[in-house]
Amino acid sequence: MKLSELQAPFSRHKIISYARGHITAVEKNKDLQQVRGNLYKGKNDGDHNGQVTCRLYVFYEDLSIGMDIGSIYYPDEKNVDEIISRVYPALLEGPRAFIEALDQAVAAEQRVTNAEIALARYIAPDKVPTYIAARQRHIDLSEERRAAERAKRDAEDAAYCEKHNAETQSTIDAALATIRSGGTLKNDDITFYHSRYDCRAYRIINHLARQYGVEFPLKVQGWINKRLLQVTVHNGKMTQYRYTGGKSNTFMDYMDQLLAAICQRESNGGAA
Structure with missing residues (x-):
């Protein structure tokens, strides 16, 4: 099935996205259409080049909260299974899987985003301080690596x-x-x-x-x-x-x- 063939109606939901600058996580109300399970899409829009796009979201109905997970171009031409295959599985499996994946990312010193932390507040608020500290640690380590790379390039x-x-x-x-x-x-x-x-x-x-x-x-x-x-x-x-x-x-x-x-x-x- 293509996204253009979806029959589910659009309805208003609260989602976590980013403010201008793409750093600060904010909550917004958006019209969403269910694609399958926890995967939703927004209404089609156009970018500054005139290309048709739409945003994708995960939405957890039991918590009445979702999160923006990116955009796709020319959505009406895309197949539902194709879109699902591009989304990180833990996001689609539900809140518990999302938190488990976030814990694994923290253990591996991987990047944790502000939007993910904001969503975690609805699922596992006691873990949020750990996620915030992990995010800052990743930022610090990344800056140290960049500084080392700059120093190496400067020396070369x-x-x-x-x-x-x-x-x-x-x-x-x-x-x-x-x-x-x-x-x-x-x-x-x-x-x-x-x-x-x-x-x-x-x-x-x-x-x-x-x-x-x-x-x-x-x-x-x-x-x-x-x-x-x-x-x-x-x-x-x-x-x-x-x-x-x-x-x-x-x-x-x-x-x-x-x-x-x-x-x-x-x-x-x-x-x-």
Whole structure:
């Protein structure tokens, strides 16, 4: 049988649900239709996407109280047996089975919800303090696990950044060694990591200019980013350079300024 074929009338019942924010359990009066046994459904409604939904409930007639247990989409297309198979059996078996299942959850340090605690007040009020304490203990343990996971991720991220930034620094040191002793310096990208997912990449020539306080015009920086492939240095001077596309008429002047600044710093014995 499909839910759309149910013949039971809707009637008003008190159920436990959640206030806005889905933390505080509250009691509401809802129109419910019996599906089978302790399983009930609410009236069809639409969500913000226009999809048809309805809420499902367990309702214990002897106690005149029920609890919201979730929603389903396109309920009229669903088969009753299919819906029942999705519901935790202890909820459908009745109040005693519900409490036994709650006790098992507490023993296993599993999550206990505010709605379940509110329903337990009608069935086993003497156990409610135990359930409240268990809920808080689960929250505390979950936060401890999350904190440990965050600390682990932070440590892994820090190690990742340290490793890659050390590689970047090695590339810079090698570039400076090439400038000091002479040779060909490729205008490769270097990357600095502030976190695993926050990094900045620069062409090494532009980075050295910033590091040594030599101001390259934006146009020259752009040309270096897009066109410059490598420079050859001998005795602190650039002897040639390779590029693609159009030539820059001012790059050589600024590159000479950079090489002079690096050599001056080196001759003064200062670190960059």
